[in-house]
Amino acid sequence: xxxxxxxDKKSLASAAAARAxxxxxxxxxxxxxxxIIAATGASQFEFLExxxxxxxIDWQRVEMFHLDEYVGLxxxxxxSFCKYLRExxxxxxxxxEYYLLSGTDDPAHVMKEVGEQLQREPIDVAFVGVGExxxxxxxxxxxxxxTRELCIVPDARKAQAVxxxxxxxxxxxxxxxxxxxxANTTVYLDAASSSRLSPAIFVEQIK
Numbered sequence: 001x002x003x004x005x006x007x008d009k010k011s012l013a014s015a016a017a018a019r020a021x022x023x024x025x026x027x028x029x030x031x032x033x034x035x036i037i038a039a040t041g042a043s044q045f046e047f048l049e050x051x052x053x054x055x056x057i058d059w060q061r062v063e064m065f066h067l068d069e070y071v072g073l074x075x076x077x078x079x080s081f082c083k084y085l086r087e088x089x090x091x092x093x094x095x096x097e098y099y100l101l102s103g104t105d106d107p108a109h110v111m112k113e114v115g116e117q118l119q120r121e122p123i124d125v126a127f128v129g130v131g132e133x134x135x136x137x138x139x140x141x142x143x144x145x146x147t148r149e150l151c152i153v154p155d156a157r158k159a160q161a162v163x164x165x166x167x168x169x170x171x172x173x174x175x176x177x178x179x180x181x182x183a184n185t186t187v188y189l190d191a192a193s194s195s196r197l198s199p200a201i202f203v204e205q206i207k
Contacts, residue, residue, distance in 0.1 A: 001185045003166060005194045005202050013046035016188045020047075020125055020150055021054040027124040028061045037126035038089060039067040040081040043158075044129060048088045060096040064089070065118055067128065073103035125150055130161055136176040150185075156192035163196040 006012040020036075027034035038048075066085060075082040082100045090098055099114050127150050128136060161174070166187065170177040179185045189197075 001180050001182060001187065003187045003189060003202050005189050005191070007191050009046050009190050012188045012190045013050045016047050016150055017050035017054055019186065020051055020127065021057055023125045024057055024062060028058055033061045033063060034124045035063045035065070035121060037065045037067055037123055038085060039128045040084045041129055044127065047127065052089060052092045059093040062095050064095050064098040065114065065123070066100045069101040069103045071103055071107055075103070130158060130165055130176040132157055132161055136178065150188070156195065158193040159196045162189060162193050167197055167201060
């Protein structure tokens with residue numbers, strides 16, 4: 001795992017989007033397609049804006065999976081993550097194939113259906129965030145690490161969660177700390193969210 005620190009959310013988003021675009025282009029060049037997982041929430045706003053403005057990505061060759069959704073929430077609801085992804089990513093760039101998690105269908109059926117599609121081939125890149133209680137997606141503490149990278153964390157409200165997840169030993173009480181065990185994870189932090197971390201932990205600090 002690598003931690004990179006940026007002065008603000010905009011520079012963080014630009015760097016994360018540039019790296020994401022590189023991975024997507026490489027996957028398309030190598031395998032004629034790219035498989036991505038996209039998260040939602042306020043921490044992803046600037047990143048998705050930067051990513052969707054990136055040139056030279058053949059979005060028709062991108063297969064997207066949805067990370068989390070509220071059970072019982074229809075896509076027409078303003079808080080729907082399906083709605084969020086359609087507006088901020090899918091419809092904006094014309095993604096070729098996507099799998100959204102329906103909040104109104106039977107959860108067991110949705111998990112089985114999307115899970116089977118996820119396991120068909122490796123995922124090239126996942127865009128995820130860390131919650132204020134250290135959650136990763138809807139895996140709140142205490143998390144199950146045994147259940148079947150590019151991580152973006154802006155804002156001061158995430159500072160304690162960031163410290164708990166990345167400066168201490170991995171623990172189910174800080175679900176996103178599981179990212180420490182993934183060799184190909186990069187965590188993008190701004191000055192506010194990284195304010196409680198020791199400077200020595202970073203591989204790169206960009207002012």
